[in-house]
Amino acid sequence: MPTRRELIFGAAGAAGALALAAAARGTRDAFRAANAGPRGADPLAHGPYGHGVEPPTSLGPAALDAATIPPPPVRGPVTRDLTITQRPVAVAQGATLDAWTFEGTIPGPTLRVTEGEMLTLRVRNLTGHPHNLHTHGAHAPESDGWEPIPPAGERTYVLQPRPAGIYPYHCDLTPGAQHLGRGLYGLLIVDPAAWRPPAQERVLLLGGFDTDGDGRSDAFGWNGVAGFHARHPIKLARATPVRLYVANFVVDEPVATFHLHARTFDVFRSGTRATPDEHTDVVPLTLGERAILECTFDAPGRYMFHPHQARLAERGAMGWFAVG
Numbered sequence: 001m002p003t004r005r006e007l008i009f010g011a012a013g014a015a016g017a018l019a020l021a022a023a024a025r026g027t028r029d030a031f032r033a034a035n036a037g038p039r040g041a042d043p044l045a046h047g048p049y050g051h052g053v054e055p056p057t058s059l060g061p062a063a064l065d066a067a068t069i070p071p072p073p074v075r076g077p078v079t080r081d082l083t084i085t086q087r088p089v090a091v092a093q094g095a096t097l098d099a100w101t102f103e104g105t106i107p108g109p110t111l112r113v114t115e116g117e118m119l120t121l122r123v124r125n126l127t128g129h130p131h132n133l134h135t136h137g138a139h140a141p142e143s144d145g146w147e148p149i150p151p152a153g154e155r156t157y158v159l160q161p162r163p164a165g166i167y168p169y170h171c172d173l174t175p176g177a178q179h180l181g182r183g184l185y186g187l188l189i190v191d192p193a194a195w196r197p198p199a200q201e202r203v204l205l206l207g208g209f210d211t212d213g214d215g216r217s218d219a220f221g222w223n224g225v226a227g228f229h230a231r232h233p234i235k236l237a238r239a240t241p242v243r244l245y246v247a248n249f250v251v252d253e254p255v256a257t258f259h260l261h262a263r264t265f266d267v268f269r270s271g272t273r274a275t276p277d278e279h280t281d282v283v284p285l286t287l288g289e290r291a292i293l294e295c296t297f298d299a300p301g302r303y304m305f306h307p308h309q310a311r312l313a314e315r316g317a318m319g320w321f322a323v324g
Contacts, residue, residue: 167188201245261303
């Protein structure tokens with residue numbers, strides 16, 4: 001027969017589970033209501049090039065500039081402080097994610113260093129869960145980042161990342177889908193010693209968001225917000241080279257592609273080569289895979305980009321380049 005203590009804690013656990021489920025249902029219902037069309041209409045049919053997921057109305061056109069425009073290349077050693085926090089992040093209209101973040105944002109800040117220089121990352125964990133920071137690429141194994149950083153703990157990673165290219169960084173604790181899915185990821189750019197030619201540079205990191213707590217992403221977006229670049233196109237100048245740093249962080253889909261309308265581009269797989277791997281208009285990316293894409297827009301206009309996976313594109317991952 002269960003003891004009084006077991007009955008009390010069992011009831012408390014059930015109440016907690018019911019509270020979490022109710023919160024998830026509330027987020028789900030708010031998300032659906034905020035992105036629904038007229039009664040009886042297809043919620044994804046907002047027009048010939050639209051979708052049914054809108055960004056939060058509180059976010060203006062420049063809200064994602066810090067994530068979309070990378071810092072310039074630098075010479076010499078680089079030191080960065082990264083704080084891991086737990087906070088609510090609005091990822092779509094009517095949808096807030098209980099996120100784990102590097103520096104309060106999804107994704108974390110874009111890091112940049114020149115090949116051969118030292119990168120020092122001082123990481124503090126201010127959440128109630130253990131986390132860490134793992135950086136892809138070649139570096140000393142003692143700074144690989146697999147050890148947990150306990151709550152209120154700190155750890156310093158000293159790396160000399162190589163070779164030149166672009167690399168994910170992320171929390172590498174299990175369950176991995178939860179730590180990445182709740183926002184603990186970002187991009188590291190390692191520039192070659194002879195820097196790449198000047199270009200208009202933009203970062204596009206694709207993520208998925210489980211807004212209803214059922215374990216599967218139901219909204220998708222570039223740089224942390226579903227539908228943002230459909231509402232607020234990325235502005236570029238014509239006749240000037242463009243360099244895109246693109247990576248896939250969607251944890252629960254086997255592959256996501258990046259497709260650009262009306263333009264083709266050079267593909268530098270992982271950015272580790274000085275010459276293109278191919279020239280195309282669509283590139284497939286598995287989880288953690290990335291590429292540098294280069295092109296020049298020779299005519300003004302609106303150029304659409306999106307994954308070819310309809311579920312991703314129709315639930316927030318479609319965007320535009322506005323070329324003028």
